[in-house]
Amino acid sequence: MKEWIAVLRAADATARWHVHQRRKGAAQEPYINHLLEVASLIADATHGQDPELVIAALLHDAVEDQEVPFELIAREFGDRVAAIVAEVTDDKSLDKAERKRLQVEHAPKKTEAAKLIKLADKTSNVRAIAFAPSPDWSVRRRLEYIDWAKKVVQGLRGASPWLEEQFDRAVENAERSLAVPKSRT
Template sequence: MKEWIAVLRAADAAARWHVHQRRKGIAQEPYINHLLEVASLVAEATSGSDPTLVIAALLHDAVEDQEVPVEMIIREFGKPVADIVLEVTDDKTLPKDERKRRQIVAAPKKSREAKLIKLADKTSNLRTIAASPAADWSVNRRLDYIEWAKAVVAGLRGISPWLEQQFDEAASAAERSLNPPMAGV
């Protein structure tokens, strides 16, 4: 029971830390929606058996996007959570192309926990591209993101058939969202 109280504390912390952040899509959803979706995917993929992983999923962008000090995560949620969060955090001092390349290279070497969060994160991002793409993202940029996400996920496969299926469905939906409807159909 105590660990699920910590999950709710993490959801509250994530909502507070990301309060002013919005998704890039035209719907401009509150960013917490993404964090909750990633955590829900991870919880479902593990049948709710790993509250520490769910907490890390809720906090997975805190260091990268909101510069939350790792020490704060350790103090509030423990070192195991902080270690997972750090494992999925990009080094924002590097150029974007280098960060993207490193995600592809590092994916197969990640821990089970980091792989699950990365897979859930990419699934959520592709669902957003399909449902509410960023207004300033061209078709080409969306295609590039879909292909890059597939390259990252290729190194994550074998960790959760159910979550991989969710990703594959999201990738297909994102690709379909770019195709004009057939005339007369």
């Protein structure tokens, strides 16, 4: 029971750290919605048996987006959570193309915990492309993101059949939303 109190503390911290951040989609929804979706996917995938992984899912973008020090995460939520967050954090000193290349290259080498968070994160992002895309993202850019996400997920497969199914369904929905409707004649 105590560990679920820590989950709520992490949700509170995440909401405060990301309070001014918005998703790129047209709705400009609060970024916390993405973090909660990723954490919810992790809770479902693990049947609620790994509260520390749910915490890491909530915090997975804290360092990258809000420059929260790993030391603070370790002090507040433990070394395992900080290590998982570190493993899923991109090095922002690298250019975007290199970060994307490294995500594909490193995906198969990640721990199972990091693979689960990456799967949930990519699922949430692809869902957003299907249902609330950024107004400045062309169809081509959305398709390129989906193709890249599929390459990352290819290296994550085997970690969670259920999460993989969620990702595959998100891709199918996103690709369908971008397709030209077939003629009824």
